[in-house]
Amino acid sequence: MKIEKVTKNYGQKQVVKEVSGQIKEGKLTAFIGPNGAGKSTLLSMMSRLLAKDQGEIIIGNQEVSLWNQTELAKKISILKQANAVQLKITVRELVSFGRFPYSKGRLTREDEVKISEAIEYLNLGELSDLEIDTLSGGQLQRVYIAMVLAQDTDYIFLDEPLNNLDMNHAVSLMQTMQRLVQEEGKTIVIVLHDINFAASYADEIIAMKAGEIFKAGPTEDVITKEVLDELYEMNIKICELEGKRFCLYFNG
Template identity: 55%
Template sequence: MVKVRGVSKQYGGKKVIDNVSLEIEKGKITSFIGPNGAGKSTLMSMISRLIAKDGGEILIEDQEIGKWKSGELAKKISILKQSNHINIRLTVKDLVDFGRFPYSQGRLTKEDEAYVEEAIRYMELEPMRNKYLDELSGGQKQRAFIAMVIAQNTEYVLLDEPLNNLDMRHSVQIMKVLRRLVDELGKTVVLVIHDINFASCYSDNIVALKDGVVIKQGTTEEIMNPAVLREVYDMDIPIHEIGGNRIGVYFT
């Protein structure tokens, strides 16, 4: 389990995360929702140790995140950020190979190759495995980066707006893949996501943030509530029941 206790972060004297506490349940999909500037990506970056917190504690399996060795943490947590810039020319296969670096240090074994091939298959990238990233559409490139994270085979998978640049079909594909990672492989997935409809359909738990604080956290059914969403987004969002899911008719 990941436990966040009283965590804060500020830039230029302004608090972007203010005394946030929450727990991320193992074997579930937890989504961070909220308007722009709510602190979702900053919180995600602190949980993955990409940026330092100013105060509080983040515990991964009851060990403070600062005490984890980098190599061991990379086998426990993988993260995909919003912006991924690579300055060398790589094929899809080359990129997905990087997901195995914490284990192989660049010398892939048969086991590493098996994880790479499975990730490429999961993301339906076989036809473009030998294409260079600069030859791909934005959506194809996003799928390749997600395949790299899948190949890393960590217990915790953190994704910051993984549906960026994706059309509806590929967005649904990726959310179904993440659901399978949880349901079939027991992974724990944490998302920063703007589309509350996808959050409501595929998440087990939701954390709603606004202005650097947690407005409410709980099960998807508890958060997909007109009163909660009004407080988070400062607008009325109708809720409909579709196939057992509570859907908010709102896209950001």
């Protein structure tokens, strides 16, 4: 996936400024950066949820705006920050929505298999027959992620998916994303606020600041004191444990 001089304006404010870059296939790429950096806006334009004002986003050798909607939904799935389904349905029924681009509402045996696999991936088997309005915020977040996985797309975009998840489930989700990349060859792009999750699980990092790409590359090239201090305008200490870098951040 290539991004060429993509721009988005809200009135007089330019929230994404001629951003160019490349999303590597078969890798887990994390978008990091301070609030207002343009991370979620760029992700929304990449998935065509939001129209760009200028530039090009190329996926499968074709500009994203030229894709047929149904075919694009078989290529890209996205989990937005805010999800609200006001229906009296079960966990399994919500996960089954991910199969709509294929089934158009008439589920086949293959659809049922994909739904079951997604439920299994997120360890939701015991909850599958419960109605979604009985779930906690963290449980519901995992169900939405299962719905995205059931869509079985080459590209998976997740906008702050760790919201509402406790540490155990956040770690489990990131491990699941790693498995999907390593075992299924998926290309995953994830917006993260916690830089330690990015440092631990991402193959590539795109750091954004003030609507522009501040630094992009392999994780070890971005998770450095020099880059992060300037990116977040903080004093960040980088430590290493068992070959992984992690960050201690504090002002001072």
